[in-house]
Amino acid sequence: MENQTNIHQHDHQFSDAERQAVYKSIYSRRDVRGQFKPDPIPDEVLARILQAAHHAPSVGFMQPWNFLLIKSQQVKQQVHDLFKKANHEAGEMFEQETQRQIYSTLKLEGILESPINLVVTCDRERAGPVVIGRTHDMAMDVYSSVCAVQNLWLAARAEGLGVGWVSIFDRLELKKLLQLPTQVTPVAYLCIGYVEHFFVEPELKTAGWLDRLPLQDLVFFDQWENSHAEHEEKLVKYLSQAAY
Numbered sequence: 001m002e003n004q005t006n007i008h009q010h011d012h013q014f015s016d017a018e019r020q021a022v023y024k025s026i027y028s029r030r031d032v033r034g035q036f037k038p039d040p041i042p043d044e045v046l047a048r049i050l051q052a053a054h055h056a057p058s059v060g061f062m063q064p065w066n067f068l069l070i071k072s073q074q075v076k077q078q079v080h081d082l083f084k085k086a087n088h089e090a091g092e093m094f095e096q097e098t099q100r101q102i103y104s105t106l107k108l109e110g111i112l113e114s115p116i117n118l119v120v121t122c123d124r125e126r127a128g129p130v131v132i133g134r135t136h137d138m139a140m141d142v143y144s145s146v147c148a149v150q151n152l153w154l155a156a157r158a159e160g161l162g163v164g165w166v167s168i169f170d171r172l173e174l175k176k177l178l179q180l181p182t183q184v185t186p187v188a189y190l191c192i193g194y195v196e197h198f199f200v201e202p203e204l205k206t207a208g209w210l211d212r213l214p215l216q217d218l219v220f221f222d223q224w225e226n227s228h229a230e231h232e233e234k235l236v237k238y239l240s241q242a243a244y
C-alpha cells in the first residue's frame with residue numbers, strides 16, 4: 001500500500017480551473033516577433049520554463065536536448081547577421097510578386113530586442129546508436145526536442161513571457177557560430193521576453209498570408225482522406241465548432 005501511494009499520482013483528475021488553465025495557455029500562446037520589453041527574466045521564472053522543457057516526452061527517454069542561453073549582445077548581433085542574410089535569400093524564393101511584397105513587410109524575429117535567446121538542440125548521439133523507439137525512424141530524437149520546445153512555449157505563456165521561433169538561418173553557419181559539435185543539431189532558435197501584449201490571432205493570419213485550416217478537413221477515419229466515417233457525425237460536428 002505504501003508503495004502504491006508512491007508510484008501513483010494522487011491528483012489523477014484536474015479541477016475545472018486547472019483544465020481551463022491548460023487550454024488557456026494553448027489557445028493564447030502566440031509566436032512573438034516584436035513588442036518585447038527589455039525587462040530581465042527572473043532566474044526562478046527562467047528555471048521553471050526550462051524545467052517544463054526538460055519534462056517533455058522523448059524517444060526512449062533519450063532527453064536529447066540542451067538549452068543554450070544567449071544573453072550576449074555581441075553573439076545576438078552575429079546571429080542577427082545570419083538571419084538577415086538568410087531572410088534576404090528567403091524573400092527571393094516566393095514565386096508570386098504579391099507574396100514577395102507581403103514577405104518583405106513581415107517581422108520574423110526579435111533576436112536583438114528580446115532579453116534572452118535560447119537555442120534548443122538535439123544531440124543525435126545522446127543515448128548511443130540504438131535507442132528504444134528510434135530504431136526505425138532516426139528523426140524521432142529531433143521530434144523529442146521539438147516536444148521540449150512546445151512545453152517551454154506553453155509554460156512561458158503561463159508566465160506571461162512571449163516566445164518567438166526563428167528558423168531563417170543557414171543551419172551549418174548557425175552551428176559554426178555557436179560552436180555546436182557535429183552530432184548536435186540546432187532545433188529551435190527562440191527569442192524570449194516579457195511583452196507589451198499578445199496578439200489574439202497568429203500574425204501570419206492577420207497579415208493575410210494564410211488562414212487557420214478547418215479542423216474537420218484534417219481529420220480522417222481509418223484511411224487517408226476518408227472524412228465521412230459512419231457514426232462519426234457527432235465528432236465531426238464538434239470539430240467544426242470554434243475551439244474557444
Ligand SMILES: Cc1cc2c(cc1C)N(C[C@H](O)[C@H](O)[C@H](O)COP(=O)(O)O)c1[nH]c(=O)[nH]c(=O)c1N2
Nearest residue numbers: 029030031033107108109165166167168202203204
Ligand atoms: C518549426 C517552426 C519554425 C518557425 C515558426 C514556428 C515553427 C513551429 N515560426 C512561428 C510561426 O510563424 C507561427 O507559429 C505561426 O504563424 C502560427 O502563429 P502562432 O504561433 O499561433 O502565433 C516562425 N516565426 C517567425 O516569425 N520566424 C520564423 O523563422 C519562424 N519559424
